[in-house]
Amino acid sequence: MTVTAIRPDGSREQLGAAVLEDLRAHLRGPVTAPDGADATTEPRVAWNAMHTERPSISTRCTGTADVVDAVGFAREHGLLVGVRGGGHSVAGLSSVADGMLIDLSLMRGVQVDPHRRLAHVQGGALLGDIDRETQAFGLATPLGRVSETGVAGLTLGGGYGHLDTRYGLACDNLVEAQVVLADGRVVTASAEQNPDLFWALRGGGGNFGIVTSFTFRLHPVGPMVAFAGVFYPLEELGRIERGWRSYVLEAPREVTSFIVTTTFPADPDMPDVIHDRPVAIVGAVHCGDVDAGMATLQPLRELGAPLFDMSQPMPYTAVQSAFDPFFPRQTLRAYWKSQYLDELTDDAIDAIAARAANRPSPRSLTNTFHFGGAVHDLGPEETAFAERSAPFMVSFDSMWTDPADDASAIAWTRSAWQEMTRYGNGMPFLNFTGLDDEPLDANVASAFGRNLRRLGKVKAEYDPENFFRLNNNVRPSP
């Protein structure tokens, strides 16, 4: 059977049975194509239910050698390639319609070197894979807040999480990466080897090659940490967020905190008082001494009269997966957009509160994040990740289930984001950005700022033909 696959210019390549057979003979992992062979093994599905695009061919690689062969095959046949780590791209950047998907979901290995405090992590690992292994040694590296998110996309796009104020972004803790380039070469990127590529990988996204292995620096964390999770009535958000602002600006580096607004479902494991009730949840983690941490977080529990307070010392791994139920895979349609704020003024808070009261669906969120400490220790040009000074970021996350609501849900996020430009600096966080809200180029230029030029040069050196283009794409510019 012949399989048709698309090229980047939209033309189509016919792949005969012998060609696919040859690919299968080379790869250890399964190859799925409409010819039916290996059809029982599908790639990891995309998180956003809006992204159901199907590739013509997908390969589930088992290691670097498979990735090299898959890249070689796509290059030889001129195919449009998508690369999938965790599949959590909100914009669907790891989905490819009719092209070739290189899926890393079988590459989840994590090896901890406790003496050197390093973790070697394969390119398809999820955050929970790392936390599980590193916590066995009382260690952790900064990652994100939902355990099913892919390490690769999160790290390459920066990576905020519960440890960032103390230990920096995920990408700041990357010490080495193994990368399969568009021409099939396998290179190491570190401070010593290919330092320009290493610089670009720390924030520049999936533009430069497929990372098959990450090496992260580890820190002593847990096994218990102090956690605050305080549910206030949404109507009081204005007052709560003003108090929170004062707190976080003075808080020690061990504290990372945010406020999320949502409508909690009628979960029998949660108290009735918050069932189907719009709430503002103040969340925080203190990653140092647990008792001192609980005392430090206490003011966040007294910003008003909580409906429910689940603050307590918690295992770090439990904290890392506490928000998973909000974000089931391939269930919610999603469109998110975020913006940094140099100052969280009263007017900005009132605007956020008004939008939070007017969310398009119960599962939609507004988030206000605080950043500082180690995130700001690096300058904007020390890594490709350029935003190193804004103390706040607001994200409007539409999430809904009925395709008939697509337009209204997307419109809510866009209009809230637009209003926020009065208070923010206009710079988006690319990992939280939905597609098609503006030309992708505009978002990329805004997010990378002065780093875009250097990224273009690195792209020209490592991927001059823009083979890796399904990402927050940087054009090669020698």
Ligand SMILES: Cc1cc2nc3c(=O)[nH]c(=O)nc-3n(C[C@H](O)[C@H](O)[C@H](O)COP(=O)(O)OP(=O)(O)OC[C@H]3O[C@@H](n4cnc5c(N)ncnc54)[C@H](O)[C@@H]3O)c2cc1C
């Ligand atoms: C529910 C949810 C929670 C989130 N929480 C956080 C959070 O707490 N903090 C945060 O910073 N971000 C968070 N994000 C954003 C997240 O970091 C990005 O969506 C990120 O891109 C996800 O990575 P992934 O590997 O799962 O994505 P994928 O969809 O697999 O890929 C995203 C991009 O990375 C490329 N890519 C994937 N794997 C590789 C690889 N091995 N080598 C090279 N390129 C690759 C893809 O081609 C694509 O362009 C969250 C997203 C969701 C949906």
